[in-house]
Amino acid sequence: MENTAAKTTLLDKFLNFIEKIGNKLPDPAILFLILMLATWFFSAILAPIDFGETDPRTGDKLWIQNLLTGPEMADFLSRMIGVFINFPPLGVVLLAMLGVGVAEHSGYINAGLKYLLSFTPEKLITPILILVAIVSHTAVDAGYVLVIPLGGVIFYAVGRHPLAGIAATFAGVSGGFSANFIPSAIDPLLQSFTQSAARIIDPEITLNPLNNIIFTGLSSLLVIGVGWYITDKIIEPRLQRTTAVDGNPEDIPAMEKLTASETRGFKIASLVMVAGLAGLFLWAYPTDSSLRDPDGEITSFTAPLMRSIVPLIFLLFWVPGILFGFIVGNYKSSTDVVQSMSKSMGSMSHYIVMAFFCALFIDAFGKSNIGALIALKGANFLQSMQLPGQITIVGIICLSAFVNLLVGSASAKWALISPIFVPMLMQIGISPDLTQAAYRVGDSVSNIITPLLPYFPLVVVFCQKYVKNTGIGTLVSIMLPYSIFLLITWTLFLLIYWALGIPLGLQSTYEYNMM
Template structure:
């Protein structure tokens, strides 16, 4: 995969500096341990101070919790197991990888990639991957454990740098988190916080759960365009210079031509998968389906269908993987299936260790209220500047992107700062719909450069499959151009969108007029 490369640019020197600095950090597992200890110390130092902030979630004074008190240390020890096993990404990753592991080691994914590369023009490989990554938001966290590693496999199979494929899909899945033309559970979740915040000063405000759907749909084009250009013109050329692919790779699909027996096995396995999907649609379609929530909805976070996404992903890959394995002759008995599942878990051992320390750190950071205090102080500072509407919108985007480096959950951040932002901008005549759209831009773009994102260590593991020396600094330096360019371009896009008066979504407005 060696390519002729131009001379090192100023951007290369900057990103190389970021990479070297980041890679001087300890192993991610130890980094999370050190960060947890730092939070403990700061929580003890800040606990006696009254910062004068009211927690909008409780209506009470926001105080820093001293995590070094006897009661908190006892709670830490007694709840350690629950914190670890209840760490949301852990179960998602492991269960999905059990199914994907069978599909991969049986040869089913390999066969599917050969078909995909057979009809996908090489020039359109990057935008198609980013589009698939964006659509994967609909299936909760499926993109992190499925689409991102496949991006590397597909690029490698096409003779391109696999880490460029990982970067492109990571940018689509996480950097473009709020760019999707398909409704997902995040839409009503954020809308509920926005509506509650708006009703602080106007109880009559009612917002549609899809009040941003047109904007997020068209934003998909922005993310695809930015991701396509950066991946092909900036990121991949630099990767050939700074991170050559290791010579000896294990368990990476090879792209020899499919044999007749493999073609027949692939068709049979895919047919089984399609039958399963059709059966799922038939099950979920009726208004009285048990896969719907109490209100008959399929896409809310309370709907059993949405809560079953990861088990369904497991089955969607496990079933055709097993069928392909036996039909192709790669499996001759069920112990081979179990062997594939065990092999996939073996590759996750480092991630499990990181997940343990990451879970403890995030739990400590949340309980300390340090992240919540930072968010509220930043929001109040922005409010005190009394900027014009357009500059305030830009300020919200930038502040949301910064706070996202400290508080990962989109709903947790919005629960904290929406009671400040939404009423503040309503008094300036700016609608809650527009304020929410601005927040979603900022909330997306910095996901891909913060090691505090629960899935960030997993993406490092995916990269190490091809370049074992990959560290946190390597991944940050790769993704930083996406963050900076998306921040600028997406912000400008929102301002132009607002100027043109294109509807943000269903029943949405740009202006708020007090009754």
């Protein structure tokens, strides 16, 4: 795949500038180390200052924690191993990759892609990939490990730029994080914080956990449309002009037609996967199933099913992958299976190094309270402006998008700022349901441009499979148009949605009437 000569547009020049500046940053692992040291430095400077803020999570005064004291340094050293091992994305990525690695190296995933491409019109590949990426939210963070790399493989297989495929799926998985028509664990989690904040004003108020499900479902169509347009009309043409694929062809599967043995192996392996899913459904269906939480809920974060998503993904790919490998002859013995798992772990070596420093930085940044202070100061400033309801909703979206660049966890941010925004807007007649919907828009759109997203380094690694010199600046420059377009269009979508009075979700309202 070669670069094609074409006139450089103004957008190209801007994105090329972003890429050039971003790629001058150190390797992501070293960048996280520098950020951690900067956090230590500023925590020491800011610790003595009384900023006059109260932490809504505890009710105590919010102070910046000095991380450069003797006790804090001792605590840092004693917890270093635990912080690294317990870094949430690390276990998700490595365990899922063990199963996916077997399915990939046995040829099972490759066969599935061949089958998919045999009946999917090429012009619909982009929207279908984004749709799959959106649906993957139901499986918590599995979309980062499964769907994003497949976007690159599929685009490369049909002669398109693989980084455009990765960008499209990254936009669906992360930029469209709050767009989904299937309920997931994030719905009751955010609702719990919203309800707690609303009870500051109305102790009796109760919100439905699916109070935004219609809005997020219809938002899926918006994200698919925007992602489709940007991928095919902006990102891929730019990549074709500026970025040549120079990855190792041996690592990138070819897409010839399925052979007879591959067809037979794929059908048998897929039937086993379907049987596994059916068995899982029968296990989870009863109201007293051991896969449900004590209240009988199956989508809550405490439900064993939701806590088992990654192990289930491992099994659902590992078992069919082994079967396929032995049926088609790619595996001759158990040693071949172990070697394929080892190979998949070898490809994660760079990510593991980055994850080590990323885990230490995120732990230090959270412990310092610097991110919490920025979020509270921004929320209080917006409150002090006393703007009309529609403008305040836009302000919440923009502030959430900005804070998201510093604090990655959706629940952590909402725990901080919901006690300010929700009661504030209730007092001017805006419902908690609408306030939460605005937050969800802002929380999604900037995920894809912040290197502080725990999975951001992983996406860089996926890109390097095809373009070896991919850096942070490359990925940010690719994803920036998605972020900007989604911020603008999704905000307008919410305002129009509100004006038309379409229900946000179950038992939801737009207005709150003070008693």
